[in-house]
């Protein structure tokens with residue numbers, strides 16, 4: 228049997244098209260462990276025009292990463308036998324413009340590695356040929372770069388790489404499981420961004436954090452910039468060996 232996972236360079240091509248015409252339409256939107264990143268949550272709550280707290284309560288489950296104590300937020304799939312995603316409909320994904328990065332990237336998978344000396348990140352791509360997915364039979368050839376561009380994944384990847392940097396920082400300076408109170412702070416800051424905003428801007432004199440001044444300024448009106456502030460705040464107040472007092 229052909230290996231279902233094949234590494235690809237960003238300039239290499241693959242044939243794939245997904246549309247309502249494929250007989251497997253929606254087959255991939257069930258029975259998944261769909262982990263959400265903070266930026267996925269941000270995009271989905273904005274698209275649905277609800278608060279981050281309402282989004283998390285209605286559509287997600289929160290677990291704790293074994294070993295790290297970090298929050299792991301996943302979409303809550305139906306309890307029915309078909310285990311469907313809460314956003315799948317007969318007509319397809321009802322949050323398509325705001326779908327998570329992993330849904331955009333499929334049938335590709337992305338991983339990043341960091342150069343030990345320069346710290347530079349390198350992307351690695353692989354094509355996943357799952358037997359139920361019939362999108363490989365037809366459609367146009369495209370490169371990985373063209374797929375990333377077509378699916379508008381670049382901003383997701385940039386924000387998710389910042390999260391990876393933050394987790395890597397935690398692994399170096401705050402290894403081992405977080406205390407429940409620390410996990411709650413991470414959860415609120417990174418996932419419940421509207422609650423973080425309320426707390427952050429209520430401060431009479433916001434804590435000094437090592438964040439670009441323009442980002443701080445934009446965070447008053449921009450959720451992605453506020454998420455960058457939240458990541459910096461978590462780095463300085465939870466993940467450092469001698470956290471700043473809050």
Ligand code: SF4
Pocket residue numbers: 255256257261312313314315316319320321322323326327330
């Ligand atoms: S978010 Fe949309 S694309 Fe992703 S699994 Fe759910 S229905 Fe499918």
Ligand code: SF4
Pocket residue numbers: 244245246249251252253254255256333359360361362363
């Ligand atoms: S299984 Fe593949 S072709 Fe079918 S709907 Fe999902 S991504 Fe598209």
